[in-house]
Amino acid sequence: xxxxxxxxxxxxxxxxxxxxxxxxxxxxxxxxxxxxxxxxxxxxxxxxxxxxxxxxxxxxxxxxxxxxxxxxxxxxxxx
Ligand SMILES: [Zn+2]
Numbered sequence: 656x657x658x659x660x661x662x663x664x665x666x667x668x669x670x671x672x673x674x675x676x677x678x679x680x681x682x683x684x685x686x687x688x689x690x691x692x693x694x695x696x697x698x699x700x701x702x703x704x705x706x707x708x709x710x711x712x713x714x715x716x717x718x719x720x721x722x723x724x725x726x727x728x729x730x731x732x733x734x
Contacts, residue, residue, distance in 0.1 A: 662697045662698060662699045663685065663687050663699040663700075663701050663726075663731060663732060664698075664699065664700060664701050665731075665732045665733060665734040666685070666701055666703065666728075666731045666732070666733060666734065667733070667734055668733040668734055671703050671728055672703065673703055673704055673705040673707075673708050674686075674702040674703045674704060674708075674712065675704065675705070675707075675708035675711065675712060678705060678707075678708055680705035680707065680708075681705060682703035682704060682705060682728050683704065683705055683706050683709070683727070683728055684703070684704040684705075684706075684709045684725050684726070684727065684728055685701050685702070685703060685704075685725065685726045685727070685728050685730070685731045686701065686702040686703075686704055686709070686712055686713060686716060686722065686724075686725050687699040687700070687701060687722075687723045687724045687725070687726065688700050688701075688702065688716045688721040688722050688723055689721060689723055690719075690721050699723060701731060702716070703728065704725075709725065713725060
């Protein structure tokens with residue numbers, strides 16, 4: 656159930672690991688993004704980020720105009 660109405664894809668129910676390449680740190684943030692060429696406007700893909708990688712991943716998505724918002728990982732829907 657998408658209690659917050661984020662429209663984000665569910666994430667795994669167990670250990671959440673940062674999406675940055677090579678990083679195995681526990682994720683603290685969910686970066687919600689959308690590529691208008693691939694996704695319907697309401698769709699939100701999710702990248703997970705640790706504290707160290709949050710800004711870098713936001714900048715990566717922001718530079719492509721894909722970034723929409725960042726939420727606490729605890730607010731994400733679990734599969
Ligand atoms: Zn990381």
